[in-house]
Amino acid sequence: MSDRVEAVKAAFREKFGGEPDYIVRAPGRVNLIGEHTDYNDGFVFPVAIDREMIIAARPKADRKDFGMRLYSMDYDQLDEFAYNKLEKSAEHPWSDYLRGMLSIWQACAFKVRAFEAVLSGNVPQGAGLSSSAAYEVAVGKLVDEMMASGIPPKQLAMLAQKAENRFIGVQCGIMDQFISALGKADSALLLDCRSLQFRAVPLRLAEQGAAIVITETGVQRGLVDSEYNARRAECAEGVALLAKKLKQTSPKALRDVTFADFKKHEKALPEVVAKRCRHVITENNRVLDSVEALEKGKLEAFGKLMNESHASLRDDYEVSCKELDVLADLTQKHPGVFGARMTGAGFGGCTVAIMKTDAVASYEAKVIPAYEQATGRKARVFVCKAVGGASMLASPMMAAGPS
Ligand code: GLA
Numbered sequence: 001m002s003d004r005v006e007a008v009k010a011a012f013r014e015k016f017g018g019e020p021d022y023i024v025r026a027p028g029r030v031n032l033i034g035e036h037t038d039y040n041d042g043f044v045f046p047v048a049i050d051r052e053m054i055i056a057a058r059p060k061a062d063r064k065d066f067g068m069r070l071y072s073m074d075y076d077q078l079d080e081f082a083y084n085k086l087e088k089s090a091e092h093p094w095s096d097y098l099r100g101m102l103s104i105w106q107a108c109a110f111k112v113r114a115f116e117a118v119l120s121g122n123v124p125q126g127a128g129l130s131s132s133a134a135y136e137v138a139v140g141k142l143v144d145e146m147m148a149s150g151i152p153p154k155q156l157a158m159l160a161q162k163a164e165n166r167f168i169g170v171q172c173g174i175m176d177q178f179i180s181a182l183g184k185a186d187s188a189l190l191l192d193c194r195s196l197q198f199r200a201v202p203l204r205l206a207e208q209g210a211a212i213v214i215t216e217t218g219v220q221r222g223l224v225d226s227e228y229n230a231r232r233a234e235c236a237e238g239v240a241l242l243a244k245k246l247k248q249t250s251p252k253a254l255r256d257v258t259f260a261d262f263k264k265h266e267k268a269l270p271e272v273v274a275k276r277c278r279h280v281i282t283e284n285n286r287v288l289d290s291v292e293a294l295e296k297g298k299l300e301a302f303g304k305l306m307n308e309s310h311a312s313l314r315d316d317y318e319v320s321c322k323e324l325d326v327l328a329d330l331t332q333k334h335p336g337v338f339g340a341r342m343t344g345a346g347f348g349g350c351t352v353a354i355m356k357t358d359a360v361a362s363y364e365a366k367v368i369p370a371y372e373q374a375t376g377r378k379a380r381v382f383v384c385k386a387v388g389g390a391s392m393l394a395s396p397m398m399a400a401g402p403s
Helices: 003-016 093-107 131-146 153-168 175-182 224-245 259-268 271-295 299-315 322-333 357-375 396-400
Strands: 022-031 046-059 067-072 077-082 115-121 187-192 198-202 210-216 337-343 350-356 380-384 391-394
Touching (some): 003 022, 003 046, 003 067, 022 175, 022 350, 046 131, 046 175, 093 153, 115 131, 131 153, 131 391, 153 175, 187 271, 198 271, 210 357, 224 259, 299 322, 322 350, 322 357, 357 380, 391 396
Parallel strands (some): 067 115
Antiparallel strands (some): 046 115, 046 187, 187 198, 210 380
């Protein structure tokens, strides 16, 4: 087991005594392309990354005991509450994601029991790499295993999204929770966010001497909730107006509007709404084109689509910020880089780039200082691995072995 898992087990012994029965992990994600398309019934192309939430837990022996005990290693805090009376915590907001999952779980009539748990995450928070989805999915997977509920991963992802929408109050789409639950090692998932059909597309980057490089701008995502919801409303307005013009095809979401139909009626839309629609419609096409490029091993073509995605998010969707633009621009110009773009909701967070593995050192030596000089901020770089979705690392079932 990894050092992190050993550290979580040691913290469990110290806080609660004895060993945890269950250990679960769930990854964060980076989205290669397909931004702000998920809530428009569109396509996304994310990767589960080797940054994850780990939870070690042990159920209380007494099934009538409602008392939960959580220890966060990241915050060095203990939180205690009853699972049958769940509200957000003013004192320990970090426990809200677990509270939210337990709350949705019970609202869906699934059973829960009290447990003691230690939590430790290394997905950077507020960086657009889905630390909250990793946390929610880890809790879902843990409770599913503990209660032998047999909930399939797709449904786990949907429950986690519900927890985020209803309990946390963030109106996110399905992408982050889905990839955390269903990611596949060495692959990206092409996900149709309407049907939830998906396909794992092997990345085969190492064999082409390339890597996925994530760079944190050092700007915490700000404004996300209000601006995110405003974008959703603008998209809804756009599709309602376009539906009036496109009676034969009656689009239900921007996913249903072709670029040709959009161009025909663009002028009938308020200017800002037209820009939002243009981003979503062109971004959906870019996702499908980029999957084709990747499958053919055409990294130059893939990278070009990433660059175009960034420009569209900056100019049409207006969810970038100065730091993301500076970093994306410097990265795109660096020799050995195929493409770079902002990733996630925007307004800060990270860029994702595909570059030659042997360009990473010069990237760190040249681009990072140039970024600091231009913005006054320190960026952090990590080369990431595409890993599998949430999994149990230990459970009584696993200890018993196959029957
Ligand atoms: C956030 C949301 C996702 C998605 C992205 C933008 O990460 O949680 O559902 O909308 O923003 O692509």
